[in-house]
Amino acid sequence: xxxxxxxxxxxxxxxxxxxxxxxxxxxxxxxxxxxxxxxxxxxxxxxxxxxxxxxxxxxxxxxxxxxxxxxxxxxxxxxxxxxxxxxxxxxxxxxxxxxxxxxxxxxxxxxxxxxxxxxxxxxxxxxxxxxxxxxxxxxxxxxxxxxxxxxxxxxxxxxxxxxxxxxxxxxxx
Ligand SMILES: CC(C)(COP(=O)(O)OP(=O)(O)OC[C@H]1O[C@@H](n2cnc3c(N)ncnc32)[C@H](O)[C@@H]1OP(=O)(O)O)[C@@H](O)C(=O)NCCC(=O)NCCS
Numbered sequence: 001x002x003x004x005x006x007x008x009x010x011x012x013x014x015x016x017x018x019x020x021x022x023x024x025x026x027x028x029x030x031x032x033x034x035x036x037x038x039x040x041x042x043x044x045x046x047x048x049x050x051x052x053x054x055x056x057x058x059x060x061x062x063x064x065x066x067x068x069x070x071x072x073x074x075x076x077x078x079x080x081x082x083x084x085x086x087x088x089x090x091x092x093x094x095x096x097x098x099x100x101x102x103x104x105x106x107x108x109x110x111x112x113x114x115x116x117x118x119x120x121x122x123x124x125x126x127x128x129x130x131x132x133x134x135x136x137x138x139x140x141x142x143x144x145x146x147x148x149x150x151x152x153x154x155x156x157x158x159x160x161x162x163x164x165x166x167x168x169x170x171x172x173x
Contacts, residue, residue, distance in 0.1 A: 008062035008070045008103065010110050013053070017061050018046040020069035024093050033128040033160055034093075036153045056118025057088065062107060070098040073107035075115055078124050086121040092137070104137050112141060116169050123169065128153065129161035143167045 013021065026040040053059040059074040071094035078087040090111050092104050115123045125138045129148065143165035153160035 006065065007106060008064045010060050010062055010107065013050060013059040013061045013072060013074075015047055015050055017069060017072070018043055018050055021050075021059075021061065021072050021093075022046040024069070024072065024095055027096060028093060032131075033153070033155055033158075034131050034134060036128070036155060036160070036162075038155060056114070056120060058111070058114045058118070060107065060110060060114075062094075062103060068095075070095055071103055071107060073111050075111055075118070075120075075123070078122075086119070087124060088115055088118075088120050088122075089124045089126060090115075092134075099133070104133075105140065108137060108141050112167065112169075115167075121169055123167040125165045127163050127165065129163045135163065135165070138165045138167075141167065 022041055022043055025035070025046070028035050029037045029040050050059055053074060053076070057075050057077060059072065061072045062070045064070050071092065073090065073092040075088040075090055078084050078089045090108065092107050092111070094103055112123060123143070124146070125134070125143055127134045127138070129135075144167075145163060146166040147164040149162045149164075151159040152162050
């Protein structure tokens with residue numbers, strides 16, 4: 001049997017990770033409905049995004065032994081208005097050749113741990129309804145359906161639904 005590859009190490013993202021994070025994200029901008037962004041982002045945009053991810057709004061990368069960034073995850077403000085400050089939205093993006101091995105779950109588990117530690121109340125995932133892997137990943141971590149918006153997105157010449165799933169960090173077992 002081939003040896004199992006060691007799990008990548010999770011660590012806070014730094015400005016030096018902007019290029020690797022953008023390369024992963026832009027792949028999905030070009031090819032997938034998992035993001036509704038249609039134009040690739042530039043490096044400066046990701047650098048600004050990283051600079052804004054401070055305190056409880058974490059950005060994490062999964063780094064392999066040779067320095068390859070296998071994926072990243074983040075907690076971002078759910079909404080700019082201040083009364084939403086106890087709610088965050090999570091994101092997880094893996095290199096396409098690292099999908100399907102459970103790494104997304106490792107990153108999401110750490111994001112949920114960070115959200116608890118950061119004193120947040122709710123974690124929301126906004127997911128294109130056809131992204132079954134992402135929905136399954138969040139369900140496995142206890143997220144429950146909260147909303148289903150029909151035909152709110154239009155990408156690759158198709159109308160797309162969005163589902164919101166949410167994890168109430170104060171809910172009992
Ligand atoms: C979504 C993503 C983060 C999941 O991470 P992953 O490590 O590949 O996920 P896992 O291998 O742990 O699989 C997650 C679940 O999805 C299921 N799954 C995987 N691929 C699937 C597919 N094509 N269709 C349906 N379900 C699928 C798995 O069976 C698993 O479910 P289970 O635990 O109930 O068995 C990762 O695939 C990814 O980065 N995808 C592209 C970007 C993206 O969609 N990000 C989410 C934005 S909200």
